[in-house]
Amino acid sequence: MAIYHLTVNVYSRRDGDSSTAAAAYRAGVCIEDALTGEVHDYTKRHGVAFSALCLPGDQTADRAEFWNRVEGHHKRGDAVTCREVVVALPAELDSDARQDLAHAFAKHLADTYGIAADLAIHEPSKGGDNRNHHAHILLSACAVSPNGTLGKKAEALDPIACKRAKHATLADTQREHWAGMVNAALAQAGLGERVDHRRLEDQKADALKRGDFSAVAQLDRTPTKHEGKAVTQARRRGERLPRAKRNDTLKAAGERRFNQHTRRFEDLKAKAAAEGRLQSVDEQALHARALLERRKESARSLQAAAGAEVQAIDQAQARRAAVQARAKKPHKAGASKPRPAANAAGHQGKVSAAVERAARSRDRVQQETVVMQEAAKQLEAMIEEMLARARRALQQPEATPWQRATARTLLETHDAAREAREAHRRAAEARTQARATVRRARADRGHHGPPATDPVSVLRRALGRPTAHDRQALEAAEAVKRAKAAEAEAKAEREQADKLRQQATAAAEKARTQFAQAFDMPAPRYDAKPELQPEPTTTLAPTGEPTTSKPRGPAPR
Structure with missing residues (x-):
């Protein structure tokens, strides 16, 4: 089964990181830092299957000279000198296909963002998982021209700048692109395996729409967290760090849940077959009927609530009409102040309306x-x-x-x-x-x-x-x-x-x-x-005759 993995890391001087050291370690070469004079020699490192420095326009440059210029280009003591993209390569492909896939992705990053992409493909380490083929791609934090000239900061790589500009980050845009490239390579090799960059919840919802309950049962689990180098090395020494214990617990719980789903489904299927209730159904017809019932139930509940409130409002209107009728009665004799007469017949009708x-x-x-x-x-x-x-x-x-x-x-x-x-x-x-x-x-x-x-x-x-x-x-x-x-x-x-x-x-x-x-x-x-x-309103015409006016329609736009 092909495994999907893509993460983005940051290397900053504030954390003591150096782009020359990172490039030397991943490519397995020797680079001397021109600023500090420190020599980073990793020529004895094993497991580097392929490495290449990609510039925009399908160009390249000397690795040691380029990363030394990058270190000198950044002046701040807390500067981010480079970023890294780590991807998992399908173990189902052969070495040439994996190399072509990773190299094409590195060129894509260099051309898309106008930066340098230093690719290093690593093979599985001894004593580890023999499917752990992966690639490290170091990205320059500044823009790079095809001839190797360094420019300003690459804003598209900075997640903070992307958040302020309301743009998608590097991880958001490239996760789906990398999944498409992997699936295309698997299809070209004639393999049926595929990878999916989406979350387990989205994959499970998609499987539910398709009616693939087997996939739903497999995806009904809690996602684990990436263990990394430190946790993996501790496992090889026989130690289990907290993250490793948590992942093992989640994996065991997922397996038990899948087995329970499988057994429960088989039991229900056998019971239905024994009782003669196992038959094919039209899922679209069932869904349409359930949707119609839900709409009817919602309409009935809203109509009942509206009817009760309309009845209460009618009662309030009746009380208000009674008060107005009492106010229109003739003035009693002996009162201190007589009722003033209306100025005109039309005035009373307008006020009442x-x-x-x-x-x-x-x-x-x-x-x-x-x-x-x-x-x-x-x-x-x-x-x-x-x-x-x-x-x-x-x-x-x-x-x-x-x-x-x-x-x-x-x-x-x-x-x-x-x-x-x-x-x-x-x-x-x-x-x-x-x-x-x-x-x-x-x-x-x-x-x-x-x-x-x-x-x-x-x-x-x-x-x-x-x-x-x-x-x-x-x-x-x-x-x-x-x-x-x-x-x-x-x-x-x-x-x-x-x-x-x-x-x-x-x-x-x-x-x-x-x-x-x-x-x-x-x-x-x-x-x-x-x-x-709307309800019709009753008004008084200037002559005193009651007239009924029809409700108005919406105003013309």
């Missing part, structure tokens, strides 16, 4: 609000019922593999959506606090005013000895810059949190729909604004 329209508008808004609140309560109740049923399904042995898979997905996505909403709330509060900090900083800057422009103050600032007023003004200006930067970062985090919240909410809604299909129950749906039919 305005009062009636305002009252009906308030009633309609109240009706919509109450109906929306009632629908939201019903939605929450249906979701709680689905969660309780999902928890029971995970404990019931008679539940089918599809039902157990949808139940587990429902619980996971519900928790993820709740956490995403909480994270969005915290990000919104942080953005609000950041904006308040910016306002305070601007107020402080306005209090101190700009730096003085007289010749003495300008000269003292040039000599590095500003006056107390100038020092306070400059500090206030710097505080405003820092506050603005913090606000921009908080805004980006809030937008990212909002995006994750929307994705988590969509995933939870999708999981609820699949769960409802598996258990043949109505899926919770809620419209933001219910459609209510």
Whole structure:
């Protein structure tokens, strides 16, 4: 079975990393660092099957000379000098096919981002997994021309810059591309194995749509984490680090769950065959019938709620009409002040019509609000019922593999959506606090005013000895810059949190729909604004005759 793996690592001087040392170790060569004078000699290293330095335009350069120029090009002490992409190569392919596949991917990265890509293919180590063919691709952090000239920073490789610009990162864009290249190479070799870059949840949902319950049972497991070099070396020494223990526990649990699914499916199949209930069904017809039943149930519940609220509003209108009727009675004799007469016949009709329209508008808004609140309560109740049923399904042995898979997905996505909403709330509060900090900083800057422009103050600032007023003004200006930067970062985090919240909410809604299909129950749906039919209004004409006006249609666009 072909294995998919792609990770992106960062090498920074702040962590003590060096691009010359990284290139020498991965290619198994000797490189002397021109800045430090340190010699990185890895010529005795075994397991390097192939190495090549790729520049844009299908060009190449000397490895030692190039990476020394990269080290000299970056001046900061905490600079990121290079990045690394590690990919797993299919063990099903031969060595030439793996070399062509990795070399083509390195050239693709160099041409796509305009950088240098230093490729090194490593063979499985002795005593390890003999399928562990992989490739290390060192990427220069700066742009590189086809002739090897170094340029500015490659913004497309920096995840922070991509987040600010709202662009996809290197890992986001290249994971799917690498999966396509691997699958194309496997198909060209005449092999049936394929790799998938998506998460297990997405793969499981796709298998459910296809009706491939065998694949669903295999994908119904908790993903493990990559162990890396340190954990693998500890395993060879007979030690099990915490990550190794966790992965072993998850693998054993996944195998037990798959075996339980298989046995339960076979038992149910044998029982149905013995009772004569095993027959083929039209899945599309069943799905259409379940969808129709869910829509009917939702319409009935909303109609019942709307009818109750309309009845309450009619009663309120009747009470209001009684009050208005009492107000129109003739003035009693002996009262302190007589009732004033109307100025004209038309004036009474206009006022009555305005009062009636305002009252009906308030009633309609109240009706919509109450109906929306009632629908939201019903939605929450249906979701709680689905969660309780999902928890029971995970404990019931008679539940089918599809039902157990949808139940587990429902619980996971519900928790993820709740956490995403909480994270969005915290990000919104942080953005609000950041904006308040910016306002305070601007107020402080306005209090101190700009730096003085007289010749003495300008000269003292040039000599590095500003006056107390100038020092306070400059500090206030710097505080405003820092506050603005913090606000921009908080805004980006809030937008990212909002995006994750929307994705988590969509995933939870999708999981609820699949769960409802598996258990043949109505899926919770809620419209933001219910459609209510307008009622005709009764007004008084200028002559005093009551007339009925028809409801208006929508205004022309």
